[in-house]
Amino acid sequence: MKEVPVILIGKGKVGQAFLHLLIEKRSIFRGKYQVDFFLQGIFRSSGGALWRRKEAQEVFFFPDEQLESAEYWQAGFNFLDAPLKKYSPGVVVLATASLLETGEPGLSYIRKALASGWHVVSADKGPLVSHFRELVTAAKTRGLSLKYSACTAAALPTVDVALTSLAGTEIIKIEGILNGTTNYLLTRMGEGLSYEEALEEAKNKGIAEPDPTRDVEGWDTAVKILLLARTIYGVEVKLEDIEREGMSGISGEEVRQIAGRGRALKLLGLISRDQRKISLSVKLVPLSKNHPLFFVQGAEKGICFTTDTMSLVTVIGGKSDPRGAAAAMIKDMINIFTRF
Numbered sequence: 001m002k003e004v005p006v007i008l009i010g011k012g013k014v015g016q017a018f019l020h021l022l023i024e025k026r027s028i029f030r031g032k033y034q035v036d037f038f039l040q041g042i043f044r045s046s047g048g049a050l051w052r053r054k055e056a057q058e059v060f061f062f063p064d065e066q067l068e069s070a071e072y073w074q075a076g077f078n079f080l081d082a083p084l085k086k087y088s089p090g091v092v093v094l095a096t097a098s099l100l101e102t103g104e105p106g107l108s109y110i111r112k113a114l115a116s117g118w119h120v121v122s123a124d125k126g127p128l129v130s131h132f133r134e135l136v137t138a139a140k141t142r143g144l145s146l147k148y149s150a151c152t153a154a155a156l157p158t159v160d161v162a163l164t165s166l167a168g169t170e171i172i173k174i175e176g177i178l179n180g181t182t183n184y185l186l187t188r189m190g191e192g193l194s195y196e197e198a199l200e201e202a203k204n205k206g207i208a209e210p211d212p213t214r215d216v217e218g219w220d221t222a223v224k225i226l227l228l229a230r231t232i233y234g235v236e237v238k239l240e241d242i243e244r245e246g247m248s249g250i251s252g253e254e255v256r257q258i259a260g261r262g263r264a265l266k267l268l269g270l271i272s273r274d275q276r277k278i279s280l281s282v283k284l285v286p287l288s289k290n291h292p293l294f295f296v297q298g299a300e301k302g303i304c305f306t307t308d309t310m311s312l313v314t315v316i317g318g319k320s321d322p323r324g325a326a327a328a329m330i331k332d333m334i335n336i337f338t339r340f
């Protein structure tokens with residue numbers, strides 16, 4: 001049995017869901033994968049805790065009214081001050097939200113984790129948008145893994161399919177519905193709601209964020225295709241190079257007119273390879289029924305890969321919520337520590 005210590009940074013919606021899965025799936029990790037992931041530390045904005053025992057107190061796993069009074073908890077204790085080199089290395093799981101421009105605070109956390117010999121699994125896109133090459137190189141030169149499935153459509157497998165299942169093919173084009181919120185809005189507008197009504201409903205259901213700007217203006221999809229293109233094609237593309245269209249200016253009436261012509265309006269992330277040039281864009285596209293993404297409804301996501309030797313390969317589904325994101329991080333951890 002491989003024993004793997006886990007340090008979680010960020011105990012918000014995704015971090016909490018991750019902790020639940022760590023308990024819920026422990027017998028599967030041990031039985032099926034012969035890996036025992038055990039929590040060794042936890043950090044949030046107000047402080048942190050790091051302990052030596054293998055079994056953590058229950059209070060660390062559950063919503064945290066009593067966290068601040070728990071044993072080992074230190075107010076103001078930051079991950080950057082953690083004496084990591086004194087611990088046998090495992091995996092640092094990052095569930096913070098960082099700025100896309102600077103990558104902080106996650107950037108410093110990933111740098112420290114890798115420099116201390118720990119693998120990293122991140123749901124935080126910020127550091128990967130701002131310092132992708134540096135971080136990937138830092139992990140590679142140390143023989144460590146830096147995985148970020150939760151940043152590239154989370155529960156919908158994207159990077160893994162491209163790198164593993166499509167290995168040896170040339171991926172000519174990628175088309176994705178990569179944002180559950182915008183697909184939910186467009187679906188509901190097609191069914192009769194106005195943009196405002198659909199947004200209100202999505203907020204009430206916990207699908208849309210209180211401030212949905214990043215989603216509806218296409219930024220979230222742009223970030224995802226940026227990370228996909230950098231990972232799959234190794235290109236140095238920047239966020240500002242992506243041609244980007246949002247959906248906030250579109251009315252329910254326009255969506256329904258398009259539906260009346262037998263098409264479904266979708267906000268797509270597009271990557272195309274033409275000779276040696278890679279183009280990235282986020283666009284509203286009316287899809288006909290013979291496109292596999294036509295049938296992706298509600299908060300569901302989907303991705304199509306057009307390849308030279310395997311033809312069109314489509315993946316649809318994957319839950320768009322914190323539990324789905326946490327499950328994607330668990331998948332990354334299993335893939336780091338298990339060789340099939």
Ligand SMILES: NC(=O)c1ccc[n+]([C@@H]2O[C@H](COP(=O)([O-])OP(=O)(O)OC[C@H]3O[C@@H](n4cnc5c(N)ncnc54)[C@H](OP(=O)(O)O)[C@@H]3O)[C@@H](O)[C@H]2O)c1
Nearest residue numbers: 010011012013014044045095096097105123124321322325
């Ligand atoms: N929600 C989803 O479905 C989803 C899906 C895929 C990816 N993601 C990504 O996952 C990340 C987390 O999302 P979330 O929804 O869980 O966010 P959240 O609920 O706002 O939680 C963020 C957590 O980060 C902690 N934090 C903030 N600043 C920190 C700092 N300087 N040092 C240490 N911890 C700090 C917060 O601490 P406090 O608890 O002390 O406030 C909080 O626990 C984001 O990057 C998001 O984009 C989310």
